[in-house]
Each structure stands twice: as structure tokens, then as C-alpha cells.
Amino acid sequence: MSPLRLSDLAFTLDAVIDEAFGQKAVWVVAETSDIKNYPDRGYCFLTLVERDANGRDTLAKLDACIWRKNYHAIGDFERATGVAFARNIQLLLLVSVSFSPVYGLRLEILKIDPSYTLGNLERERQTVLDTLVKNHPDLVWLEDGQYITANQLLPRPAVIQRVALITAPNSDGWRDFRHELTQNPFGYDFVVDEYLTQVQGQGAERAICGQLERIRTSSVGYDAVVIVRGGGSQLDFGSFDSYLMGEAVAGFGIPILAGIGHERNVSITDLLCHESVKTPTKAAGFLIEHNRKFEETCLQLRDRLRVVTRDALQTAREELDRETERLRFVSQTYFRECHTNLTEKAVTLRHLDPSNVLRRGYALLLRNGRILTQASSVQPDEMLEVQMRDGTIPIKVRQS
Template sequence: MNPIRLSDLAFTLEAVIDDAFGQKPVWVIAETSDIKNYPDRGYCFLTLVERDTSGTSAGRETLAKLDACIWRRNYHTINDFENATGVAFARNIQLLLLVSVGFSPVYGLRLEILKIDPSYTLGNLERERQAVLDALVLNHPDLVWLEAGQYITANQLLPRPAVMQRIALIAAPGSDGWRDFRHELAQNPFGYDFVVDEYLTQVQGKGAEKAICDQLERIRTSNIAYDSVVIVRGGGSQLDFGSFDTYLMGQTVAGFSIPILAGIGHERNVSITDLLCHESVKTPTKAAAFLIEHNRQFEESCLLLRDRLVLVAREALQTAREQLDAETERLRFVMHNFFRDCHTDLTEKAVTIRHLDPSNVLRRGYALVLRNGHILTKSTGIQSGETLQIQMNDGSINVISKQSSVLSEH
């Protein structure tokens, strides 16, 4: 046996590794673990692992594990990654890393992370999300389907109430999202009243997916006629946002019987919940603003109808007034002609009556024969020797009748 000193072995390993990897950065795919980050000092220690992907998430075998670090000169790569992806640099993320391999006789083997490729992480997230969407379309075609490249859901097709006033709110108790939503509703400039029933629960982190779905089930079985369900979430990382990208959330939201409005506080990516809910906005504040604007549109349509009704009524009254004026003028004209004709007719009749007046007839040389004050129009019935009166224009005389019809003065 020819033992060697530990330092000789370490120096040999250092030389071998330096010869194989020195000044030759390599790209590796690994999952983060055991992160110890020191932002104030500008460096970070972590462990990179590879696990067997064939096992379950709870019991996957670790295939490899190496220590790694990010020194001050490359510490900006953490912020660059978070800004590009919206994903917090945290444990259990699979990353594509550019690393240099180094070996120290004192500190052992360690990888120095030089760069993190954000496109790999974004691609992974997108692939995982697309797999969930594909499974939903395949397994629940009555709830989710593709139409002209767009995902259509039963929840999206629900009729939207003309006024959204009775709201079921799912939010974390005391969170910024809860506070922003309630404040925006309460301070709306139109004075609208909203009835908000709170279904408070965690909305991010482990277990959030089931907690949210449980609250949705409570809302469904409450037998309360809600106009909308609003899900809001305040700040947080993209990893915290993961509960809204799951199969269970997608299925529950897509088939929910009340329109769901999502304002879950993200700016970059659109989650599965956003894609499948009735309406999606960026933030809790905008969710409240959406409800206010929706109700404002209804009020404006009512005001528009009121103004239109006033205008139509005014025009109808003006038309009726003009028609009444025309009919009044026509009636006045007809009545004028009628009275004129009546006056003419009466004048003619008056002339005729004047002509037929006995006094006027007597003036023309005619005479009236009277018996006992009654005018006789026939000779029949006159007895011989009967006294009659002859009325003429200038007076009357009495005569005695004879059978020969010759009258003699009395």
C-alpha cells in the first residue's frame, strides 16, 4: 500500500477538473434547492439537483446534487432572470444555467453560475400550461373548446347581468388585493352601492388551489343569486401565481355557473384562470373599476333612453300640436263656410218669407176672405146669406154670400 497525502489527491482532482472544464463554461439543466441568498452582500449559495422525472412529485429519486454559487460579479443575473420571467428566484425551479466548474482543495467541487436563460423557464411554464389546456379540451369538451384559435368556455358564454351589484369576493383576508378592491368599490364616483359577500381564503402558495375551489363550491351551494364572483390577489411572485394555472382551477372556473371576474395581480403572463373565466383584468383595483364601469354603462344607456324618450315625446307633442293647429284651422275654415252658407240660405228664406207675408201679398192687390177670423181657401161650405170678411191692403169689409157667388156690400 502506497498511501498519498489528502492534499496531493485534492490537487490532482483540481488539475484534472481544471484541465477538463477550466475556462470552458457549460450549459446545464438543473433544479434549484437549499438557496441561501444574501442580497446585501451580493452573493448566493444554493444546491443544484437532478431528480428522476419518472417518479411521482413526492418521491422522485435524486440522481445528482452539486453545490453552486453566484458571486457579486454575476449577482445581477438573478434580477435579470426575475425581471424577464416574472418568476422569483426560489427553490424547486428547473433552470437552464451557464456554469463554470471549479474545484478547491479546501472547499471542494462547486459550480459558479454565470448566467440564467429566462427563455427556457418561460418555455417550460408555457409547455406545462399548454399541457393542462390540452387535457381540459380533451376531457371536458362541453366546458372548454377551441374556436378560431381561441379558448371558449361555458363560463364565458354566461349572460352578463345588466347590473352587477351582488358580488361574491374570493380573496386573502387583510391582503392588499382585498383592500384595494373594497376601497375602489367604496370610493366609486357615481355613488353605486354594492353588496359584497366575502369568501376569504389563501389564494397563493401550497394548498391555494384547493382552498379557492372549496370557496367556489360554497358559493355554488349558497343559493344566493350572485351577479358575479370576483377572485383577487395582491402582489407575489410568478410561483405564487401557479395555483391559477392548474387543471382543477381550469375545470372549476370553465364550468362555473356564475360569471367569474379574475383580477389576480399579474402583468406579464396570462394564466389558465384568466383564459377560461368570464372576464379577466390585471389587478384587484381594475376588477372593481370593471364592475363600476359596467354599471355606469347601464346607467348611461338608461339616461340615453330617457333623453331619447324626452326627444321623441317632444317631437310627438310638436307633431300633435301642428296637426291640432292644422285641424283647428281647417275646422275654422269649414265652420266659416258653413255659417256663411247658412246665412245665405237664411237670407234667401227671409226674402221668400217677406214675399209670402200676407201684408205684402195684400199690397200687390190680393185679398183674404175670412169667416169668423179664419181664412177661407175654398168656396165649398159657404152658406148663402153668410157674413164674410174681405181683408185688403188698406182695410176690410163685410159681405154677405149669395148662391150666385155675387157678393153685395153690407
């Protein structure tokens, strides 16, 4: 058999592929790889692959491209999902098949289905949550459709002063958090110990969990742990949706505040931590507002104490006035009665005064200046004295 010219084989393949796929579009599921994106030129080259269930062996690999007329599909996908168009993402793609005798077989991507990617992410996340509930029922459980964790039930200090901060060094999240905290309008002072580490990319969850372990084993009594990260795509937050992070956060012994900078979705870390806010700036604002509420409570108690003290003093003053008036009345009555009693006794004493008795015609019989009151004590021929109003008369007792 005579050999075919390469061009004949290529044209034959072109005809066969055109007959099978020409002017047709098909939906395919594939994983992205080797992306070369040229936003300024409006086109992108990449490789689509399919791997086995273990993710180790490649079952198929085809070159693909996105031309200018469909380049908006990348932006549409990223806006709809919050996921950056990057390598190692499994996508549902509408493609057309083309073959060039010079450039070979290539898939042209016409559209990217965002719902497929969102569904995959949600299924993966739900699997992680279900596994956590199953493996750690003492740390994570469902209650009325809400995930409750041991970390969420930790008591929050009345005032948060010492904080362990987990973030990437010199990142936007680090700057935003520190700026908001130090520039707070109330002049609150916070002690922030930094545990700097990577917070995205491969191995980030292990790095973050390693810092949590450092905090746990330290001798410092932290009031809270704050994990912050600036904005980014959904894939950048993959570490916060992992089983390892969920397990570490749910059972951590210090309240964890998450401000990991994404507005669109709620991560597993957000669901299971003590408190979650959207951005590093809001994380700092939460701490400030928490302490502000305590101060406001103290100010309210101070005002209430002023009112209660004023009312108590007024009541005591009124009671003192009443008791003073009562004492004055009782004292006056008592002294008046005493005066009357003394007056009566003075009158009685005045009546009983011997000099007054003598004026009424009575006399006193004296022996050696002492009053005699019994006749039996008088002896015959005894010399006695009779004291009258105007003088004393000596007498001699005669025997009758």
C-alpha cells in the first residue's frame, strides 16, 4: 500500500471532524491547565484535561482557546462565581471542535457555565461540613438548621484587650486591620501579637492551623484570635473551606473572629468561628464596637449610680429632717415633763423645809442639835432644846 502524504491525512481528518462537529457546539466537562491569558489582546490559550478518579493519571488532554468574540465569557464567569479563571478548576464548557492541517485539533470555548462550578463548590463544602458533624459531634452540630460549634459558645470577655492576629505579612488585610484598630476614635489601646503566615494557596490551611497551635500552647491569655485576609477570588479562600480549618476553628479554646475579605460567599471558617465579619477593617471595627458597648454600659451605670445616689441622699436628708423634728419634739416634751416634775418636787421640798414648818407654829425638839422623834428616848432631868421659828429655848425635862 502506497503511503499517504501528511497533508492528505490532515485534510482527511479535517473533513471527518468537520462532518462530525462542524457548525456544532457541545458541552464538555474538563479541568483547566497551562493557561496563557492575554487580557490586553482579548484571547486566551489553555489545555483542557480529564483525570482519573484518583486525580493522578491523565485520561485525555486537548488544546483549547478563547477568541476575542467570546473573551467576555471569562469575566462573566468570574463575576457570577467569585472564582478566578485559573488552572486546576473543573468547568462545564460549551465548545466547538476545529481542526487545522497546520495547527492541529483545537477546542474553541464559546461559553462557561457558572452554575456547574458553584454547584461543585457547594457540594464539596457540604461534604466537609457533613464529615465534621459526623466525626466531631462534640465540636460541631446542627440545631434548627444552623451549625453550632464549641467555639461559638465560648464566653466573650467584657473587654477585648489582648489579641492574637493571624494574617499574611505586609498584606492589605494586615494594613487595613492595624490602621482601623490604632486609629479608633475612642482612643482604645489594644495589644496585638502577630502570628504571620501564608493565608492562601497550597498548604495555607496547615500554616494557619500551625499558628493556631502556637497560640494554644503559648502562656499568653488572649481575649480573642483574629484571622484576617484581604479580598480575592473564591479559589484564594479555599484554605478556609477545608476540613482541617473547620476542625481547628470549631474546637479552638479562644473565641475566633474571622474577617477574611470576601463579600460573596460564606466559608466554612465563617460558619464555625465565634464571630464572622466580611473584611479585615470590619474585624477591627467589631473589636472597637465591642469595647465601646462595655464603655457605654459603664457610663450608663455611672449615670444611674448618680441618680440613685442623689435620690438616696435626698431620701436620707428628708428622713433626717423628720427624725430631727421628731427628736426636737420628743426632747421638748421630755424636758417639759422633767421641768414640771422638778417644779412639783421643789414645791414639796419647800413645804417640807423645817424653817417653813416652824413658821406654821411647829417646833423641833433637839438633843445636842439632833432632832428627837420618840418620847421614850427622853430621860427625866435631861436638858433639851426647843427650836422655834425665831430662836431656840433650853428646857429641862421634869418627871411627871
